Amino acid sequence: MHISEGVLSWPVLAGGAAIAAAAVGVGLRRLPDERIPVAGLLCALFFVAALIHIPVGIASVHLVLNGLCGVLLGWAAFPVIAAALTLQALLFGFGGLSTLGVNILVMGMPALIAAAAFRARCAAPWPSSAACC
Amino acid sequence: MFRQIILVLALIASPAVHAHGMRISVTPAQDGVAGRVWYSDETPGAGNAVSLVDAAGRELASTISDAEGRFAFSAVAAGDYAVVAEGEEGHRAEARIAYAPAAGPVSAAGVEDAKLTALLRAELQPLREDIARFEQRIRLHDLIGGIGFIVGLCGLLVAWRARRRR
Numbered sequence: 247m248h249i250s251e252g253v254l255s256w257p258v259l260a261g262g263a264a265i266a267a268a269a270v271g272v273g274l275r276r277l278p279d280e281r282i283p284v285a286g287l288l289c290a291l292f293f294v295a296a297l298i299h300i301p302v303g304i305a306s307v308h309l310v311l312n313g314l315c316g317v318l319l320g321w322a323a324f325p326v327i328a329a330a331l332t333l334q335a336l337l338f339g340f341g342g343l344s345t346l347g348v349n350i351l352v353m354g355m356p357a358l359i360a361a362a363a364f365r366a367r368c369a370a371p372w373p374s375s376a377a378c379c
Numbered sequence: 380m381f382r383q384i385i386l387v388l389a390l391i392a393s394p395a396v397h398a399h400g401m402r403i404s405v406t407p408a409q410d411g412v413a414g415r416v417w418y419s420d421e422t423p424g425a426g427n428a429v430s431l432v433d434a435a436g437r438e439l440a441s442t443i444s445d446a447e448g449r450f451a452f453s454a455v456a457a458g459d460y461a462v463v464a465e466g467e468e469g470h471r472a473e474a475r476i477a478y479a480p481a482a483g484p485v486s487a488a489g490v491e492d493a494k495l496t497a498l499l500r501a502e503l504q505p506l507r508e509d510i511a512r513f514e515q516r517i518r519l520h521d522l523i524g525g526i527g528f529i530v531g532l533c534g535l536l537v538a539w540r541a542r543r544r545r
Binding site for chain 2: 251253293296308333334338340341
């Protein structure tokens with residue numbers, strides 16, 4: 247899920263970066279003041295979760311938590327994922343700075359889908375999240 | 380409420396994907412270069428395509444890493460090289476090496492320099508791998524620093540919005 251440097255061609259990277267920047271902008275506009283602490287908390291969780299490895303058969307998987315971000319934050323999951331992925335690339339060497347845009351989309355799109363699925367499934371609004379979605 | 384909790388739990392668990400950082404180290408060996416591929420959780424990077432690329436960007440040779448993530452290229456000429464490992468799901472790692480073959484005249488002690496160099500390289504290889512692993516290990520202070528950055532970013536956003544409202 248963390249796509250590394252030098253795997254994708256530059257038109258894909260540039261396109262991904264442009265769409266991701268737009269999505270982060272929309273996300274920041276749709277993040278009300280009172281949800282900023284929750285966004286920060288989820289960002290820290292998302293950042294750390296990539297280090298928790300769970301062995302499954304011969305391979306191992308790690309938590310991504312993008313579904314949870316999407317359900318709790320809606321569009322505001324994009325800036326949260328963007329900040330966490332940037333720090334993971336800089337501090338852990340996961341993925342790369344040039345592939346940041348594509349990685350944000352790869353993880354942010356399922357977050358939006360999860361948010362939509364959650365709202366469709368549970369007609370009752372999630373406590374206090376109605377304002378942000 | 381119960382249904383919501385179940386759904387949230389499912390959402391936490393389902394997007395788990397096999398992915399972390401891929402790492403590579405490469406050292407000079409007896410008659411070429413050898414190295415190891417591993418993942419950031421210290422599991423070996425087995426079965427990845429590894430290729431030897433020269434300074435001009437031409438691919439000279441390629442191989443597949445074994446069960447321990449090890450690979451070797453033999454009969455390499457002296458020069459600067461890049462060794463590139465490519466795995467599944469967009470993983471890629473690259474390491475550079477300046478290689479010179481073990482060669483030289485017979486030294487005063489009566490041991491051929493070439494043999495001595497080869498011996499030293501074999502002895503030092505585990506040490507060099509350990510150094511590479513330690514260098515690329517994720518440390519606690521990276522983690523704490525990252526969380527600090529996130530707290531700072533939230534503070535920045537709040538401060539900026541408070542300023543704009545005034």
